Amino acid sequence: MALHNEKKSALLYSAWDIEVLRDEEVPSHPFISKVGPDLLSEHVTSGGLTERMKDKRFRNRKWSILLLDQGFVAGIGNYLRSEIMFVAGIHPSLRPVDCTEDQLNNAAHAVMSLVKQSYKTGGITNDPDLAQKLKDKGVKRSGYRHWVFNREAESCFICGSEIEKMVAASRRLYHCPVCQSIK
Template sequence: MPEGPETRRAADRVHEQLAGRRLEQVWFYFPELAQEAASLIGREVSAVDSWGKALLTRFDDGRVLYSHNQLYGVWKLHDAEREPDTGRSLRVRLVAEGRAASLYSASDVSLWEAHRLGEHPFLSRLGPDLLTHGVTVGQAMSRLQDARFRRRGLGGLLLDQALFAGIGNYLRSEILFFAGLHYQARPVDLEEGALAQLAGAILEVTRQAYDQSGVTNRPDWAEADRRRGASRRRWRFAVFERDGLPCHICHTLIQRYSVASRRLYVCPRCQSAP
């Protein structure tokens, strides 16, 4: 499933396609939404952003279209007169000034008043989005020290969307590696410097994944891997999916574990157990 950076990049593409334009056509597959379609004609798409793995299309009357791609949903952008070549099932189509954005195969779509988004059954359980909500290092440190999170092992905690929205499996491995922390470490046990390093890694690795289309590796390490003929799957990450390969720092072989029912990759020397 795409993680926060991929969802935000998808939101950016839909934003570029529709934002600042007035809707000419609106179509919904879902009966409860279909009755609202006509009321959106003539409304301007004011912005498209994301919260975790959910995409939020905002209209100038204060309403927001919530959509979650889950495993199979995908937005396709196209000219209004040219149907995308796909066998997927159409769920939403928005057309503004000849430009169209069509959502296929998603099942979780709803229309909300912006001021009521906090009541959404999914969004209400999420922590702040690392790319949308302007989280600072200080705020991230404070959140990690919150009573709900501070005594939990980082291997499971980082996947908890109540902590920060958008961190998934590859980000978890990469964040812990660049923070130099074992998955069993707990925020409560970290000195202030280590906590600040963790908070910084959370923000920096997530931002790099967004800026570089999923690449979280250091540029020099990635370039060295490319020169050796490594595939993108290998060179894009520092540790994720690199089990059995040498650590870029110490050359110890990367190990794979199952933590919180998900695979996690660790350098046993750079990330020694607490």
């Protein structure tokens, strides 16, 4: 399948199933109807996202699993999962039900801000000023792009502790044992 416009083309070489839908058919599609909010195209508030975290469908699931669930929030992938938990100061083994109201609010803000920042910057989730300073010093993109993702055994930009790697949901996950300690 090929989709073209004046400037770009999208080519799909292999797929099990392709459906072309009219706009009015999209909300009732069996898969799409189960997808959570898309923060890049839907109006979502941090308060609404915090309430979603408390919903019985999501509150008892570990953050490390929940953030990859497209039914919770659409578009969060593996690197954003690690970065969101770091910015929110949440250990990967915790669940929303284990968190304080402040932690939930921090998580909601981290989800919203990092999804948008990553989109605007081509995947940079680190503090933009810090990323620019590191870039100016000659640090490669892989060294300034993220707070913790893919930075195993490197120093945390905040506390200096060694970033750790673990596996959750069969995918690699990175965290700072100090900034994201279980409190």
